[in-house]
Amino acid sequence: MIRTSIWEKRHFLPHYDVIIVGAGLIGLCSALELRSKSKSLKILVIDRASIPLGASTRNAGFACFGSPSEILADLKNHSFDHVCQLIKKRYDGWNLLLNLVGRDQLKYEPTGGYEVFRDSDEQSYAQCQAIIDPINDAIHNLLGIRLYQEWTKPLPQVNNFAHIIAAPHEGLIDPGSMMKKLLEMIGQSEIDFYGGLACEELVEQTNLMEVKTSRGKLTANQVILASNGFAQKLVPDSDITAVRNQILVTSPLKNCIQGAFHYDRGYYYFRNIGSRILIGGGRNIALEEETTNQFDITEKIRRNLQQFLKSHLIPTESYQIEYEWSGILGFGKSKIPQVKRKSSRLVMAAGMGGMGIAIGAAIAQDAAHEILC
Ligand SMILES: Cc1cc2nc3c(=O)[nH]c(=O)nc-3n(C[C@H](O)[C@H](O)[C@H](O)COP(=O)(O)OP(=O)(O)OC[C@H]3O[C@@H](n4cnc5c(N)ncnc54)[C@H](O)[C@@H]3O)c2cc1C
Incomplete structure (x- = not known):
């Protein structure tokens, strides 16, 4: 076992007011929110990886509020008011993130979003059509915007879909640029950050919380657990499930889609990155295998996504898959x-699901508030 030196204890591993475990979007925004509320708090953020390794640096970069078929699915489990409040929270969170990080640093592109429906999705399309007006009216009352509109014009390079519903307020960001800026802001805010330091155990004592790591024991008055899909390891009684999502990115194309696209309750999503296509998801064909916290790529999902590309987005042009990766969601x-x-010393902010970008800063604000109240 490596023992801590007096110098390490004094300068690297002192007692903190708040330690945040996990430097994804939620962890970093929580730290910045705490700093904005108190100049004197001693705050540390740790991440098990040198570059945060969960969802925030590995997602698709959709600034989105819920596609109609996803909202429809949510309405099966939540009341209409609840679902509208969730959409509002995403929209509010998105505006917080825009203010915090800035449009340029997010590399925000206000492309608009679209949900697409195949011929075989006639029933789902009809059900989605039926909720457009009630959702638009309710969201207009809450936010002054109308979220969805039926779309009848053709969209370049989007083939073999029977119907499209547009979501004009959606857009695209560059999640790497967002995370780099947030880490830079942490450095400028007198918040300590150690990447490559995993929390192995949280042990609550009467007067403090111990955060056990491979480099020794850290202590804090309070801890925010922001490890999302990995939360259950440290809080076994939490109901957070790790779910993998896989992504492919093509080589540059002569003819490329433009914008943020959703299909089938958010199970598939695709966008352009310049003249490349990013496509992700498809886990509905392998729900059990994809319920995991392992960052693998599987042939089954790769084939499924490539088939989607061929049928709908790149029917004839030849291309290569130049990037493929997976990320872990927390549900x-x-x-x-x-x-x-x-407990009095532990706040957990987890379960961001597949739409954490927009809501993230609002959830971080709630976590910071919970620490301070
Ligand atoms: C492939 C994919 C595509 C997605 N696309 C979109 C999208 O287009 N739009 C959208 O809104 N959302 C999207 N999401 C979801 C979104 O990325 C997440 O909801 C959001 O990033 C969650 O942020 P977080 O900070 O809660 O978690 P994470 O970003 O997962 O951060 C958790 C951090 O905790 C760290 N950690 C874990 N265990 C420990 C430990 N024991 N000790 C220390 N550190 C630890 C991890 O290394 C990680 O950095 C996508 C997610 C994935 C995986």
């Missing part, structure tokens, strides 16, 4: 991300 039992006080 709670409810669709609504959880900020839970687990």
Whole structure:
């Protein structure tokens, strides 16, 4: 066992007011929110990886609020008001993130979003059509915007879909640029950050919380657990499930889609990155295998996504897959991300699901508030 030196204890591993475990979007935004509320708090963020390794640096970069078929699915488990409040929270969170990080640093492109429906999705399309007006009216009352509109014009390079519903307020970001800026802001805010330091155990004592790591024991008055899909390892009684999503990115194309696209309750998503296509998801064909926290790529999903590309987006042009990766989502039992006080010294902010970008800064604000109240 490596023992801690007095110098390490004094300068690298002192007692903190708040330690945040996990430097994804939620962890970093929580730290910045705490700093904005108190100049004197001693705050540390740790991540098990040198570059945060979960969802925030590995997602698709959709700034989105819920596609109609996803909203329809949510309405099966939550009341209409609840679902509208969730959409509002995403929209509010997105505006917080825009203010915090800035449009340029997010590399925000206000492309608009679209949900596409195949011929075989006639029933789902009809059900989605039926919720456009009630959702638009309710969201207009809450936010002054109309979220969805039926779209009848053709979209370049989007083939073999029977119907399209547009979501004009959606857009695209560069998640790497967002995370780099947030880490830079952490450095400028007198918040300590150690990448490559995993929390192995949280041990609550009467007067402090111990955060056990491979480099020794850290202590804090309070901890925010922001490890999302990996939360259950440290809080075994939490209901967070790790779910993998895989992504492919093509070589540059002569003819490429433009914008943010959703298909089938958010199970498939695709966008352009310049003249490349990013496509991800497809886990509905392998739900059990994809319920994992392992960052693998599987042939089954790769083939499924490539088939989608061929049928709908790149029927004739030849291309290569130049990038492929996976990321890990955290799903709670409810669709609504959880900020839970687990004890007087532990707040858990997890279960961001597949739409954490827009809501993230709002959830981080709630986590910071929970620490300070
Ligand atoms: C492939 C993919 C595509 C997605 N696309 C979109 C999208 O287009 N739009 C959208 O809104 N959302 C999208 N999401 C979801 C979104 O990325 C997440 O909801 C959001 O990033 C969650 O942020 P987080 O900070 O809660 O978790 P994470 O970013 O997962 O951060 C958790 C961090 O905790 C660290 N950690 C874990 N265990 C420990 C430990 N024991 N000790 C220390 N550190 C630890 C991890 O290394 C990680 O950095 C996507 C997710 C994936 C995987």
